[in-house]
Amino acid sequence: MRLTLSAIAVVVAAVTTAGTALTTTTAAHAPRHQHIRVSGDIQPCPVHTIDAKGPRVFPHSVDYDARTGKFVVGSLAHSTISTVGRDGTVRTLVDDKDLVSVQAVRVDSRRHRVLATNVDYGLADRSAPSTKLSVAGVASYDATTGRRHWYVDLNKVADDGKQHLLADVTVAPDGTAYAVDQLTPTVFRIDRHGRASVLLRNDLLAGTVDIPDFLTGVGQTAVAWMPGDVLIIAKADGSLVRVPTRHPEQAGAVRLSGKLAALTAGLRVLPDGSLAAVSSGLLSGKAAVVQRVRPVDHWTSAAVTVTDTVTDPVTSGVSAGPRGSTYALSGGLAALLMGKPNDGFTLRPVTVK
Structure with a gap:
């Protein structure tokens, strides 16, 4: 589907005003309950929708800091x-004037830090047209002091x-971070001290999705x-690519079993080693789709099932x-x-079964 930026805004606005008319499953609005074991018994624990009171924050991604029990978000x-x-x-945890728009955030609990990707869509309050798509950086911050x-x-x-747009960043247990680029088929490797290199350039990661008057050749959108x-690595077209970090030349x-719903917006690693993926609903004007991706034979293949939908307009991230x-x-x-302006944003519990 090819839409101009103005047309996308109209579609998104229509979704916003349509509200629950887009509901495709009652699970998207029903109260959620997780069950936890306490002294040998299963006890219900309510998990509720969070209406965040953050005017003009406009977060694009979210992660969860289990140490503090709080979510972490950036601002576009x-x-x-x-x-x-x-x-x-x-x-506010971080206010860094070197940041233009924070596309992705990632909590690294082992090192008590937050990683963030810095981009420039030309949408930020202080962004000038001349800087659009000229910013591509990753920063590390203390998770308590900022x-x-x-x-x-x-x-x-x-x-x-070339122009670069850092879609997402993930971190390995040893502290090595990996960032993926929406506009070129490039994966970056960054060690714990901020020393970076190119891990991989491969046409498997090249973009094929165009958003006229906004972005062309959108490729990588999320990484885990x-x-x-x-x-x-998830791509905007609903495909996945496997990259062994020790042998990136073996990427494939x-x-x-079925494509991910486009545009794929975010990935969450689940405790059993499978993934939760969420689409944005940006181009379709439909409810965002939550899918579970179960690996087969060390991620050479995977089974994809739909588990939920999200009726909030334009979902852009998924988190523990x-x-x-x-x-x-x-x-x-x-x-x-x-x-x-906006009055805030929404974090909604979803089912991944």
Whole structure:
């Protein structure tokens, strides 16, 4: 589907005003309950929708800090990273003027830090047209104080004269981070001290999805590190690519029982080693789809099943939540595209079965 940016804004606005008319399963609105074992008995534990009180934050991705019990989000409109409590309270953790728009955030609990990708769509409050798509960096911050550890400019690392847009970042248990680029088939490797290199350039990762008047050739949209030192990379067209980090030249397409719903917006690693994937609903104008992806033969293939939908307009991320729950993020992209303020954003529990 080919839509102009203005048409996308209209579609998104229509979804916003349609509200629950897009509901395709009652699970999207029903109260959620997780069950936990306490003293040998199974006890219900309510997991509820969080209406975050963060005007003009416009987050694109979300991750969960199990140590604090709070979510972490960035902002497409500001140079900030914020925490979100279960009561919806939003507090600024990082305010770094070197950030233009925070596309992705990732909590690294082992090292007590937050990683973030820095981009420029030309949508941020202080962005100038001349800087659009000229920013591509990853930064590391202390998860309590927000103090910056380091920042790396991946445009310089790529050194290819092309535009880059860092869609997502993941982290391995040893602290190595991997960032993927929407606009070129490039995967970057960043060690714990912020020293970066190109891990892989491969046409398997090239983009084929166009959003006229906004982005062309959109490719990689999300990445997850999996046991066995394998990166699973989602592309905008609904395909997955497997990249062994020790032998990136052995990268290959994952054979799927069915494509992921496009545009694939986010991935969450589940405790059993499978993935939860969420689509955005951006181009379709339909409810976002939550899917479970179960690996077969070390991710050479995978089985895909639909488990839920999200009726909030334009879902852009999926994350772990308290007590093993899974949450989807709707960050107010409709208002941002139309140049309007928003009152906050929504984190909604979803079913992944």
